[in-house]
Every structure is written in structure tokens, then in C-alpha cells.
Amino acid sequence: MFKPELLAPAGDLTRMKYAFAYGADAVYAGQPTFSLRSRENGFKNLDDLAEGIAYAHARGKKFYLTSNIIPRNVKVESFQKALLAAIDLGPDALIVADPGFVGWIREVRPNAEVHLSVQANCTNYLTAKFWQGLGVKRVILSRELRLAEILEMKERLPDLELEVFVHGAVCMSMSGRCMLSNWVVHRDANLGACDNSCRMPYRLYANEGPQVEDYREHEGNFTLQRTDRPELDPIALDEDTWGTYFMSSRDLCAIEVVPELIKGGLESFKIEGRTKSVYYLSQVVRAYRMAIDSCFEQINAGKEPAISDESRRAVTYLDGRGFMQGFLKGPLPQNYESTHMPADAGCVAAQILDYDEASHSVRVNVKNPFTMDDKLELMTPAGMATCPVESMNDFRGGAADRLNPGTEGRVFLPKNVKFDNNNAEFSFFVKDFPQKSL
Structure with a gap:
């Protein structure tokens, strides 16, 4: 094999x-x-x-x-x-x-x-x-x-x-052979210009007149029902603050x-x-x-x-x-019930940009906020390992207890954490959430 x-x-x-x-x-x-x-x-x-x-x-x-x-x-x-x-x-x-x-x-x-x-x-x-x-x-x-x-x-x-x-x-x-984008925004998916129209949020409006201003936004929950097959269960269209994602699997x-x-x-x-x-x-x-x-x-x-x-x-x-699991297994080959599901175990905290051997620290591009008290893991091509933080500097170079997304900062590593420039290019800090049983 x-x-x-x-x-x-x-x-x-x-x-x-x-x-x-x-x-x-x-x-x-x-x-x-x-x-x-x-x-x-x-x-x-x-x-x-x-x-x-x-x-x-x-x-x-x-x-x-x-x-x-x-x-x-x-x-x-x-x-x-x-x-x-x-x-x-x-x-x-x-x-x-x-x-x-x-x-x-x-x-x-x-x-x-x-x-x-x-x-x-x-x-x-x-x-x-x-x-x-x-x-x-x-x-x-x-x-x-x-x-x-x-x-x-x-x-x-x-x-x-x-x-x-x-x-x-x-x-x-059918595996991307779709005309929806072409119909909605005149961009042909089959020529490489898909607008991902099926994954965008939509609002349901009630048409009360011929003018755009005559439309009013729908309020409350709503469903779709096959009028030719009333014995079938209605299809619930879940809506959050952004809209409904009925076509987005x-x-x-x-x-x-x-x-x-x-x-x-x-x-x-x-x-x-x-x-x-x-x-x-x-x-x-x-x-x-x-x-x-x-x-x-x-x-x-x-x-x-x-x-x-x-x-x-x-x-x-x-x-x-x-x-x-898509069509591979299970009774529901595709699932349209959820618009967004947050990460369960953790999220990226920062992308590592480079390593300074003299100070045993890394310069980072912050992706999600993290503090000195957060449990961080160092993710490299060799694996993931818990990595406490000694101290941090913000983008101005001053001491910081928290780094915010959209900025750069510097994270100082404990002496017992081994790190070198061979790992710097492809490494991340991951912010670990409290573990749940798998």
C-alpha cells in the first residue's frame, strides 16, 4: 500500500x-x-x-x-x-x-x-x-x-x-458549474470570475409598491414551504444580524x-x-x-x-x-443551517515575522488580541507547544500587557523555549481556548 x-x-x-x-x-x-x-x-x-x-x-x-x-x-x-x-x-x-x-x-x-x-x-x-x-x-x-x-x-x-x-x-x-454569479453581478464563474454570490448575506423584503422605497424589511423568523408538497417539512431560514445565508453550505x-x-x-x-x-x-x-x-x-x-x-x-x-462530511457520509450531505461558527479550540493570535537571537524575542503581526495572561501555543512546522510569554512590547517599543490586531509587536520568549530563524518564517502564536473533551 x-x-x-x-x-x-x-x-x-x-x-x-x-x-x-x-x-x-x-x-x-x-x-x-x-x-x-x-x-x-x-x-x-x-x-x-x-x-x-x-x-x-x-x-x-x-x-x-x-x-x-x-x-x-x-x-x-x-x-x-x-x-x-x-x-x-x-x-x-x-x-x-x-x-x-x-x-x-x-x-x-x-x-x-x-x-x-x-x-x-x-x-x-x-x-x-x-x-x-x-x-x-x-x-x-x-x-x-x-x-x-x-x-x-x-x-x-x-x-x-x-x-x-x-x-x-x-x-x-454541481461542483462549481454555477450561473448564479453571472445572473446576479454578470461575472461568469466558469470563466474564473465567480463573485461567491451564494455565500453572501441576503435580506428578505416585503414589496408594498413599485418603488424601491416602498420595500420594507421583513421582521421575525421565516420559512420556505413547498406549495406543491405540503406534507414536506418547512425549510427554516435562520437569520442573524448580517442576514440569511440560505445558499451557503x-x-x-x-x-x-x-x-x-x-x-x-x-x-x-x-x-x-x-x-x-x-x-x-x-x-x-x-x-x-x-x-x-x-x-x-x-x-x-x-x-x-x-x-x-x-x-x-x-x-x-x-x-x-x-x-x-459533505456527501461522503451521513444522512445530510450538505448543511445550510449555520451562517458562521467560531473556532472551538483556539484561534491565531499572531503571525511571527522574524526572530532576534540576542533578545530571544520575535516580532509579530497581531491577528487577534491577546494578553500576558492568555495561554499561547507556539505553532511551527515541527508541531505545537505551550509557550508562556516573558514580556511584550507594543509597536512603539513600550512595555505592554496586551497586543491588539492590526499592529505589530515584540514577544519575548522564556529561556527554555528553543527557537531559531529556521522556524521564524512559517510560525504562529495560537491563542488557546479552555479545552473541551473531544
Whole structure:
């Protein structure tokens, strides 16, 4: 049995470096202009791509280029030209969705490895076999598949690499093949300009007249009821101070399914989130790195694999829309009940910028407020450890009992805490909340 690849998002060169530091085996990054995160893509040109590819290969890692827009006629020639230039840089694979471009790449660059994007919505083994016949080496499976379907596909097609999403945002449409953004703000999601209209807050108004000023805001709780199926339960639309997020699903967290995916022989476990912060990326990669390594080791030792509490705890240091197992397991494949769920175990307190050996202190960019009395943990690529604070200076250089977000400060470490510049670039302070039983 082989150990599956941990594949992390790289929204830019900085995020790519954090992903590798915390244990990713490979990253996927957007091709400039021609990926589905084109408006937020930090890889702006071929020079950025070349630097990223060289950085990955120098560390024995892989760099996949996401080129997965669904182009219209006007973009075909420019997309072809850009693809050829990108292929010449030597990415380990191209992630492509459009069937015409898959065929064209196989014709003009037959040695280029092609992975089928999730945008192609592969949901059964016949479709996967079809793409395999066209020379696709790996299929990135649709998020809408259940675990049993994924495992069956691998059993039927053992020679085809399969990649499965294990963590990140879930689209209310079919793996992103959505027209909502285009309809609301005239920005086409299938050309890389999604406005995330499904995740934005909305208000319900009563229309009392033809003019905008004739609308009044709805008050109280409200529900949706199918008029053609009155026997069905009403759908509650929860609303907070920001509005209702009826179309925004909770995020996928499949960490509990990792053992079954490893035993099923899946080649790649994919994390979503090219626009997330470096802290979010680092913590999620850390969680799945620990989970994969420990489960793989247990399986090789003939033991029944189990997820460690530390792996579980890592994802509870993140806030967001809440977590679910998606379509993989459970009676509720997607959950729209919550707008926002705060982190459970802790949150990032500060990102470490550099280390001063003479004073044994670190300069930090404060992300959330913390005080001398807070329980802090030092998070580095080597792990997390409790780290009491000796003293702190604020951005003016004066002694401080509290550091506030949006500022820089200096934290002085106890003498027994070992730290050096090799850890400084990719480290954080985490503010630990009182622990709960897992």
C-alpha cells in the first residue's frame, strides 16, 4: 500500500511555501487569467509560475497548474497560446476541464500529464474510463459522490489515479458549474470570475409598491414551504444580524474519513482554499498531514487506523461556516443551517515575522488580541507547544500587557523555549481556548 498525496492550494508564492513547510506533497496553482480563481490569483505571470515550479522541484515536491476555465470561442486562441507557454515551464500536470482542450493538449503536447478538473463533474466509472482512454492520468472526482461510489470507482479502475476533496468550501451548485454569479453581478464563474454570490448575506423584503422605497424589511423568523408538497417539512431560514445565508453550505471536513480513503487506494487528498489565509492553510495542512501519516503507519503495522485527537483538534482552531462530511457520509450531505461558527479550540493570535537571537524575542503581526495572561501555543512546522510569554512590547517599543490586531509587536520568549530563524518564517502564536473533551 502506498501513502496518498496531500495536495494543498497555492494562491500565491507565499501560500505555496507555507503549504510545503507544513507537509504538503504537492500544490495546485492557477494559470494566470485562465483558472477559476483568476481574479484572486497571486500567480500573475509566467515568471511567478516558473519561480513556483522551481521552488517545488528543488524540494522534491510537485506543482500542478490549474487551467480549468470553460472557454467560449473568443478565448480559445488566447487560452491555447497561454497553455503552450505554461507547459514549457515544466509543471508536473495540467488540471483541465474543457473536453476540447484535453484533446488538444494530448495532440500537441502528448507528454504533458493531464488531470481532469472537478469542473468536468465526473460522477461514475464509465465517464472516468472514457477520460482515461483519452490519456487523462488522474480524475478529480466530483464533490457530490458518496464514499461507497468513490471506492467502487477505484475498484473498477485500479490503474486510473483518483483525487478526492477532503477539506474546504462546498458549492451549492454541481461542483462549481454555477450561473448564479453571472445572473446576479454578470461575472461568469466558469470563466474564473465567480463573485461567491451564494455565500453572501441576503435580506428578505416585503414589496408594498413599485418603488424601491416602498420595500420594507421583513421582521421575525421565516420559512420556505413547498406549495406543491405540503406534507414536506418547512425549510427554516435562520437569520442573524448580517442576514440569511440560505445558499451557503457548511465547509467540507473529511478528516474522519481519511482511514477509509487510504484503505481504498485513493491517490490524492485535496484541500480547497486558494484564497484562504496562510494561517488557515498551515493549520489545515498540518491536520491532514498528521492524519494521513498516523493512519498509514497504523495500517502498515496491521492495526485498525484511527484519527488522533491532535489531528481533530487542529481543525477546531479555525472559524468559518462550520464543518460537515459533505456527501461522503451521513444522512445530510450538505448543511445550510449555520451562517458562521467560531473556532472551538483556539484561534491565531499572531503571525511571527522574524526572530532576534540576542533578545530571544520575535516580532509579530497581531491577528487577534491577546494578553500576558492568555495561554499561547507556539505553532511551527515541527508541531505545537505551550509557550508562556516573558514580556511584550507594543509597536512603539513600550512595555505592554496586551497586543491588539492590526499592529505589530515584540514577544519575548522564556529561556527554555528553543527557537531559531529556521522556524521564524512559517510560525504562529495560537491563542488557546479552555479545552473541551473531544
